[in-house]
Amino acid sequence: MKITLFVPCFVDALYPQVAIAVVRILERLGHTLEVAEDLNCCGQPAFNSGCWAEARPVAGRVLDRLRAAETVLVPSGSCGAMLRCFYPALFAGTPREAEARALAGRVFEFAEFLVDRLGVSDLGARFPHRVTYHDGCHSLREMHIQAAPRRLLAHVRDLELVEMKQVVCCGFGGTFAVKFPMISTAMGEVKLAEAQAAGAEYLVSCDSSCLMHVQGLIDRQGLRLKTIHLVEVLATS
Amino acid sequence: MTSPAAAFKQHARTLTRDLRHRHRIQTALGKYEVKRDEMKARFQDWEGARQAAAAIKSEAIHHLDRYLEEFAARLEARGAKVHWAPHAEAARQIILGICRDRGARTIVKSKAMTAEEIHLNDTLEQAGFAVVESDLGEFIVQLRGEPPYHIVFPAMHLTRGEIRELFARELGDAPSDSPEELTMVARRVLRRKYLEADVGITGANFAIAETGMISVTENEGNARLTAALPRTMITLVGIEKVLPRLADLALFLPLLATAGAGQLLSGYNTLYGGPRQPGEPDGPEEFHVVLLDNQRSTILADSEQRDALHCIRCGACLNVCPIFRHVGGQTYGTTYPGPIGAVITPHLRGLRAWQHLPFASSLCGACTEACPVKIDLHHHLLQHRRNARTQRPIWWEKLAFRLFVGVVNRPALWRLSLALGRLGQKVHGLVRGTRLDPAYAWTQTREMPRLAPQSFKQWWRQRSANRAGRDSAEGRGPVGP
Numbered sequence: 063m064k065i066t067l068f069v070p071c072f073v074d075a076l077y078p079q080v081a082i083a084v085v086r087i088l089e090r091l092g093h094t095l096e097v098a099e100d101l102n103c104c105g106q107p108a109f110n111s112g113c114w115a116e117a118r119p120v121a122g123r124v125l126d127r128l129r130a131a132e133t134v135l136v137p138s139g140s141c142g143a144m145l146r147c148f149y150p151a152l153f154a155g156t157p158r159e160a161e162a163r164a165l166a167g168r169v170f171e172f173a174e175f176l177v178d179r180l181g182v183s184d185l186g187a188r189f190p191h192r193v194t195y196h197d198g199c200h201s202l203r204e205m206h207i208q209a210a211p212r213r214l215l216a217h218v219r220d221l222e223l224v225e226m227k228q229v230v231c232c233g234f235g236g237t238f239a240v241k242f243p244m245i246s247t248a249m250g251e252v253k254l255a256e257a258q259a260a261g262a263e264y265l266v267s268c269d270s271s272c273l274m275h276v277q278g279l280i281d282r283q284g285l286r287l288k289t290i291h292l293v294e295v296l297a298t299s
Numbered sequence: 300m301t302s303p304a305a306a307f308k309q310h311a312r313t314l315t316r317d318l319r320h321r322h323r324i325q326t327a328l329g330k331y332e333v334k335r336d337e338m339k340a341r342f343q344d345w346e347g348a349r350q351a352a353a354a355i356k357s358e359a360i361h362h363l364d365r366y367l368e369e370f371a372a373r374l375e376a377r378g379a380k381v382h383w384a385p386h387a388e389a390a391r392q393i394i395l396g397i398c399r400d401r402g403a404r405t406i407v408k409s410k411a412m413t414a415e416e417i418h419l420n421d422t423l424e425q426a427g428f429a430v431v432e433s434d435l436g437e438f439i440v441q442l443r444g445e446p447p448y449h450i451v452f453p454a455m456h457l458t459r460g461e462i463r464e465l466f467a468r469e470l471g472d473a474p475s476d477s478p479e480e481l482t483m484v485a486r487r488v489l490r491r492k493y494l495e496a497d498v499g500i501t502g503a504n505f506a507i508a509e510t511g512m513i514s515v516t517e518n519e520g521n522a523r524l525t526a527a528l529p530r531t532m533i534t535l536v537g538i539e540k541v542l543p544r545l546a547d548l549a550l551f552l553p554l555l556a557t558a559g560a561g562q563l564l565s566g567y568n569t570l571y572g573g574p575r576q577p578g579e580p581d582g583p584e585e586f587h588v589v590l591l592d593n594q595r596s597t598i599l600a601d602s603e604q605r606d607a608l609h610c611i612r613c614g615a616c617l618n619v620c621p622i623f624r625h626v627g628g629q630t631y632g633t634t635y636p637g638p639i640g641a642v643i644t645p646h647l648r649g650l651r652a653w654q655h656l657p658f659a660s661s662l663c664g665a666c667t668e669a670c671p672v673k674i675d676l677h678h679h680l681l682q683h684r685r686n687a688r689t690q691r692p693i694w695w696e697k698l699a700f701r702l703f704v705g706v707v708n709r710p711a712l713w714r715l716s717l718a719l720g721r722l723g724q725k726v727h728g729l730v731r732g733t734r735l736d737p738a739y740a741w742t743q744t745r746e747m748p749r750l751a752p753q754s755f756k757q758w759w760r761q762r763s764a765n766r767a768g769r770d771s772a773e774g775r776g777p778v779g780p
Contacts, residue, residue, distance in 0.1 A: 072748075102706075233661060235660065238661045
């Protein structure tokens with residue numbers, strides 16, 4: 063299987079270790095990866111801001127570049143949702159609609175790809191901590207990823223998975239976080255309280271963007287809770 | 300006058316910081332979720348029920364002309380008078396006219412969001428009528444002179460102590476803060492009002508086309524008294540409330556009770572079919588139904604968002620919405636708060652002045668998941684955002700995104716901007732978290748993430764180069780021609 067890795071802009075710049083872990087895991091499983099080196103962004107910031115005319119050139123370039131890709135892997139539920147669920151809306155009624163729909167069927171988030179496509183759920187990882195899993199809203203409600211990450215965590219040695227009481231947004235929401243910082247912050251505080259009430263040492267997610275928001279609050283408030291991307295947990299040994 | 304957007308932000312800033320408010324609403328709605336899930340589990344197939352309900356609503360709104368006429372004809376055949384109100388002012392004048400014709404002095408009202416929507420109480424009071432809300436929660440917020448906090452739980456933001464103080468101040472009677480005793484106080488006041496009232500005004504949960512009947516759901520019995528005791532009954536109904544068949548209630552009544560309040564069925568579900576018929580001992584002598592459009596046709600004309608007319612006003616989307624939970628219902632400054640309010644208010648009151656509501660969302664989609672009639676709520680927020688920016692682009696935002704596009708679409712510029720960003724990050728510490736900080740909206744409450752010394756793509760290129768170097772040094776390079 064030919065896998066093309068799409069590394070979103072903020073993962074490239076802020077969390078390279080996430081994409082590096084993806085490369086290491088897939089190579090360990092014997093796959094060869096191609097990185098879409100010239101792609102940086104999926105266009106979601108402009109799209110979510112209502113600026114669809116500005117989002118289309120970015121998304122159009124992604125369509126061009128990934129036209130021949132067999133399987134597109136995105137280590138971010140949010141950007142994955144953009145490619146899979148929102149490109150068809152963005153290009154609806156334009157000549158590129160069919161292309162956008164065709165790409166949608168070839169896009170996968172990392173956890174679902176491992177479990178649902180490769181049939182892998184045990185990577186031999188070891189992470190001796192109590193963790194809770196945060197469902198990024200785009201992963202959960204646009205891409206319908208719920209079981210796969212939990213299944214992967216269940217196979218990590220010495221890891222204790224505890225669930226939070228509420229399934230609730232972390233409050234990031236892209237530009238929402240800076241347009242309505244007071245609401246975004248309050249939502250993040252509820253998320254933190256949930257994770258702490260569950261007794262978690264680590265908040266794990268498939269979305270670095272959620273983790274960026276939560277970690278920003280943790281650092282400001284000086285809490286002991288830590289955040290880590292699922293892929294980084296899986297890359298441990 | 301402050302704009303709706305400025306008022307929203309100002310109130311949001313206050314309430315998001317109010318930890319007592321946060322705790323109270325989280326706790327109340329947390330309990331609701333538990334009860335709702337218990338009741339959902341008693342459906343054989345909750346998802347199937349939602350699907351069926353959405354299909355019935357879709358059928359109803361796609362044939363609204365036919366079903367409304369059928370509804371009106373059957374109701375009028377039993378002596379009711381049906382009025383068609385294209386907009387709020389028409390509805391107000393119709394109702395005012397009826398009250399004047401009856402020579403009414405006192406009017407008793409049961410809960411009706413449509414009445415809030417057209418500001419009916421203000422109109423009636425300005426015309427000299429005394430209007431009393433008979434739903435306990437509505438009665439409480441009326442005494443406080445404020446709009447309902449929630450479309451189903453109007454006074455959920457208040458504690459028992461606050462209600463006791465209110466009753467002591469306004470009614471001179473508040474023996475304790477026990478809910479039972481406070482309810483008895485309200486009951487004593489309200490019982491007198493039912494008997495005095497000349498006109499009773501109700502809303503409607505459903506309008507049944509097949510039989511020409513109004514279906515009203517409640518838990519206190521106040522709507523029954525409001526409808527039955529005064530000599531004249533007026534029901535104000537949004538045109539989207541029509542259901543084709545009586546049998547549809549078998550699905551919609553439990554669906555509404557479950558999604559709205561975590562009940563299997565609400566306390567009272569009553570069907571009203573017209574005024575008192577010959578030989579009947581009770582019921583109103585006159586029965587008026589006012590069918591309200593008030594921009595609902597505009598929603599119907601919007602092929603993307605037409606399903607917003609599925610709404611049965613259960614409030615499920617408010618209950619699960621993290622935005623609603625933090626800013627509270629009154630912050631919206633609209634009749635309908637929460638996700639459904641953010642979707643329909645721009646239609647009802649104009650996108651230009653109300654576009655901040657679709658933007659005030661993390662687009663988490665909890666609302667869409669909770670909606671019992673499958674309204675695609677959070678995606679409609681995205682469409683509103685697009686429509687708002689298409690109608691009136693913001694020049695600096697457009698410019699900023701064009702710059703962003705220019706950078707992310709050119710790998711060399713992307714690398715350059717990362718390098719500049721790393722430099723900028725070094726000096727950012729000087730202003731971080733202060734008003735001079737360009738990232739203040741973020742850094743006021745959160746730390747900034749740090750740019751990695753080496754980006755992923757740098758790592759990837761370096762590794763590829765190293766491997767190529769190693770391969771050629773070991774003579775394992777690609778086989779040439």
